[in-house]
Amino acid sequence: MTFGRALLIAAMLCASTSQAQSVAFTFDDGPGLETTPLLSPQQRNQALLDALAVHHAQAALFVTCGFGADKPEGYALARAWGQAGHALGNHTMTHPDLNSAQLSLAQYRQEVQDCDRITSTLPGYRKWFRYTFLREGNTPEKRDGMRAFLKQSGYRNGYVSLDTSDWRLDQKLNEVLRADPKADIAPIRQAYLSHVRQRAIAYRDLSRKLEGRDIPQVMLMHHNLINALWLKDVIQLFVDMGWTITTPAQAFADPVYQLQPERPAPGQSLLLSIARTRGMGKFEGWERVVDDGDFEINALDAAAGALAPRSKDSLKN
Template sequence: MRHASRAVLALLALLPHLADAEKVAITFDDLPVNGSLPAGVTEADIVRRVLPIFAERGLPPMVGFINARKLEGNPAGAEALQLWMAGGQRVGNHTYGHIDLTTNSPEAFQREIDQNEPALLLLAADTQWRWFRYPYLHEGDTTEKRRAVRDYLQRRNYTIAQTTLDYEDYLWNSAYARCVDKKDDKAVAWLRSSYIETASAYLDANREMARIVFGREISHVLLLHLGAFSPEILPSLFDLLRAKGFEPATLEEAQSDAAYRSDPDYVSTNTGTLLEQHMDAKKLQYPRIPPKARKELAAICM
């Protein structure tokens, strides 16, 4: 009986940790794909390869934010989006041509939002794609610009898809495509290891930022970019998320956290994630984060 009591106590000691599992909504920007692809590979091929990975992991539907300009004269891009929807995934608005609010007027930016909607309507019912993500996460370099676009989005019944977990994964997509074309297996192995090392460090740092800003664990939104490297690296990334205690969730579930009702009202030419905006607005000290291998990724397999 004494041993049974000890076992119960040990189990109870684990319960707070289990209850505190952080939800994470996984999202993808720049659909149909980001970056260049290996020779002979199409956007539709990428989607065909990632959908079974999602299904195998039992992941909830994920929102992919589209830029419809990429569909011009590109049947494979249109096919990729059709496959994405047929595979149970969702879409959101990322502007027609991925324009930067920092260098454009609110009116020009709003026109880009509107111009993206016909493609969205072909893919899903109106109420199913009213999520918006700012290209480059740039929400405005002036207070007037920031508030004008936010007011417009609200009038158009959009919800802003925020980001709290980001490590610029897109840096690996074109690098991987080049290395595949050159059949450089050693370089591909380095891309795998550098990606996971970077993701791990930034996931930890971003969680620490959430604790600094909000004083607690929050539900998170992870920003990824669907591209050439996705079928290769996503299984390892999903293993990493699970090992770190993240629980996959829909975007609605993640953003039901009160943290997403906060607005730092921060303006900059490079506003960044929701957490970065809060950190910068409050002049908080960032946790130590190792630099990304930008130069190496730009130069590899050139």
């Protein structure tokens, strides 16, 4: 081994050690102005900011401008993120799907430009773009065209390595509360925390298989009710697991986020894309990573069914 190669390996090991088991928090689709149970849009936004502040965590919000930031009240919510020291990126204007045959590359580019006219005026603005649904196009022309557009425009791909299905559990939470505003939602909280822990361990293990080290994970969450209620608990979960909290900018500085793997399946984390590009195939625990929260939702439904009152007819059997 040459002296130069020895120095390179030592530097990589040092970087790996300093970044071992770290996570950066990023949020998509906000700020939204829709009505949800329990909290107003302003309360949801403030709850997220408060939870991050408690843990001194600097995060990133990928703004879907048409969800609220294009209106004065929603713009104020987005501005609060920048004023609190968080980064703001671009998540298109109306959240269209680049994999849709009805959407052209030109239309998707326009979505980015329209959103940029708003996000570029906000404190904390960064030229980071995150694909909607994590989908980079249903044709090579779309994929390569968007990559060229982002490069020419000076945008970084706001990759996700640690993907969660918080959106699915958030749907369940809203469904339960709309049916019964006084419902016991503790089981949903527990299911959510368990889900996050399972995904975190799965993607940490996958990074070790693929890269031979712990990478700084970039976690995908959403600007929604479930995180407004329990983000503080989610962050504490990582602290209790021994993970360190890093910033999105620090995480994106890792060389793994410079890769551009092909995405043969729609909506994937960067690590899953790398695994499939390298022909890794299915691995232990694969089904729990790609199930969109089915495991937790099915368990919640089963528990609710077991606790539901039984009719007189059913008691006869």
